[in-house]
Amino acid sequence: MSEWRGSATKSFIISRRTGHGSGRLKPLPERYRMTRSTMSEAKIIYVVAPTGAAGGGMGRVKDYMLASGGDSAGRFAFRPLVTRDDRGAAFSVLLLARAVLAIWLMALRGRLAFVHVHFGDKGSAARKGLIVLAARLALVPVVLHLHAAELIGFHAEGSALRKAAIRLPFRAANVVIVLGKLWKDWLATELRIDPAKIDILYNGVPVEPMPRVFEAGRPRTLLFLGQLMERKGTHDLLHALALLPEEAGDWRAVFAGNGDIPFYRGLAAELGIASRVTFTGWVDQNGVREWLARADMMALPSYNEGIPLVILEALGAGTPVICTPVGAIPEVLEEGRDVLFVPPGDHPALARAITRLMTETALLQRLSDAGIDRFRRQFSLDVFIANLFAIYRRRFGLAIEPARRLGLPEARHV
Known part of the structure; x- marks a missing residue:
């Protein structure tokens, strides 16, 4: 042509x-x-x-x-x-x-x-x-x-x-x-x-990269950003959180996004983790930046995606990411270097990845630094x-x- x-x-x-x-x-x-x-x-x-x-x-x-x-x-x-x-x-x-x-x-x-x-x-x-x-x-x-x-x-x-x-x-x-x-x-x-x-x-995405320092022995906060729905793996994440072992330590999870909040709040109660989980509803861009700065990690276990903006925002904010290798994500991000990959719908694998980040401070720091580097060069x-x-x-x-x-x-x- x-x-x-x-x-x-x-x-x-x-x-x-x-x-x-x-x-x-x-x-x-x-x-x-x-x-x-x-x-x-x-x-x-x-x-x-x-x-x-x-x-x-x-x-x-x-x-x-x-x-x-x-x-x-x-x-x-x-x-x-x-x-x-x-x-x-x-x-x-x-x-x-x-x-x-x-x-x-x-x-x-x-x-x-x-x-x-x-x-x-x-x-x-x-x-x-x-x-x-x-x-x-x-x-x-x-x-x-x-x-x-x-x-x-x-x-x-x-x-x-x-x-x-x-x-x-x-x-x-x-x-x-x-x-x-x-x-x-x-x-x-x-x-x-x-x-x-x-x-x-x-x-x-419009993120000003800010290098972070993670300290061992502190409570960890996991963040989910996006619409609460099955395609985004919201239910899978709640089930995985219910599987976390005691060695994961003290943790909380924040789900920031719109969707059927009453349903997912009820599911968290059924799984026995309601006291550790917060649902904020939809947040604007200022809210996204604030939550990323406060979180120790972000999880997005979707079944299909393009290149989610929230993953790019997390990389730029130095917030380590757990996600699924779907859409164009594996084209641009490398397992173990930029993010941790888990198969869609695999609750035990997701729980293991979360536990790793909650217990391995060196891994948190390495993914954070690598994410900022990738963001500056490409996103x-x-x-x-x-x-x-x-x-x-x-x-x-x-x-x-x-x-x-x-x-x-x-x-x-x-």
């Missing part, structure tokens, strides 16, 4: 053809080109994602993109298009309609550079798929940024109609961004998407934004550079 070529005054879109869903290259319509007459007015890059507690990781990545400030020369600017918020799924129908209308109106004004769509599982996939198709109908270029953890299984279990519906947005998108090689290979083999239009982009927010903008330059020929070094921006939701 030919490479995308262009400059600040010339970009391209993909037209439909048979095969892997790639296409012939043709010039962008005049209204989307950057010309001298429009240089004084910034082109808009719409960032499509949910927000608030409903936004999860996708919403936070959207916030991070907005915090970058767009282009340093003011030629391009990010603007959010929210497709779901804390008012529920029904209200998302109105938000979806508003987003489509905003895209079409900005396209007619000639100010829309392209649309960056954060694409998730199930309901998110349906909403964002419509956004992708609506944008392409208006001849607007689209970057589809896949964050889904369950889409592979959802596709495999589906009917021919479901499989075709899942494939369509990926074929329509001009560029597809995925979190790891697992999804690039799946898109190429199962959905027959041209691998030449797929880029791998690892997540990054800082500045690295993420730099890599994202490199994709924009390579794929669309945009002369675009981050407006500022992000460091540690204020947590925000739009």
Whole structure:
């Protein structure tokens, strides 16, 4: 497949053809080109994602993109298009309609550079798929940024109609961004998407690394960050905590996240560990940073994931991590060096890993130091934004550079 070529005054879109869903290259319509007459007015890059507690990781990545400030020369600017918020799924129908209308109106004004769509599982996939198709109908270029953890299984279990519906947005998108090689290979083999239009982009988070010192003989705090649900292994973690031997010493566990708290609080009582377990409910980014600073370790025994932001935040905070080798996690993290891996659903193995961290202070310190080192090299927010903008330059020929070094921006939701 030919490479995308262009400059600040010339970009391209993909037209439909048979095969892997790639296409012939043709010039962008005049209204989307950057010309001298429009240089004084910034082109808009719409960032499509949910927000608030409903936004999860996708919403936070959207916030991070907005915090970058767009282009340093003011030629391009990010603007959010929210497709779901804390008012529920029904209200998302109105938000979806508003987003489509905003895209079409900005396209007619000639100010829309392209649309960056954060694409998730199930309901998110349906909403964002419509956004992708609506944008392409208006001849607007689209970057589809896949964050889904369950889409592979959802596709495999589906009917021919479901499989075709899942494939369509990926074929329509001009560029597809995925979190790891697992999804690039799946898109190429199962959905027959041209691998030449797929880029791998690892997540990054706004954490200021702070080296920590762990002392022996102190009570240990284990932290779970995320939605309380079976897919995240919440029940497995509670069962593993109930298996901890006396040698684990004095410990407590904090579950920070929304979900069916009454159910899991009841399960903790049934397992006899209710006095050691606290459920905080959903916490904002300031709360996440505070809990990571107070915890001695974090556990996320999920059944499937992308690259969880909470793991990256824990690495940057110097909080040792126990997790499962699912999604792109084993592509970027090494067992015994960066994290401790346990098989999904294996309660005894999870209990043993927790016991090791609670009793082996040297291991805690080694994982903490290694995690900070890995974070600085690969998962800082500045690295993420730099890599994202490199994709924009390579794929669309945009002369675009981050407006500022992000460091540690204020947590925000739009």
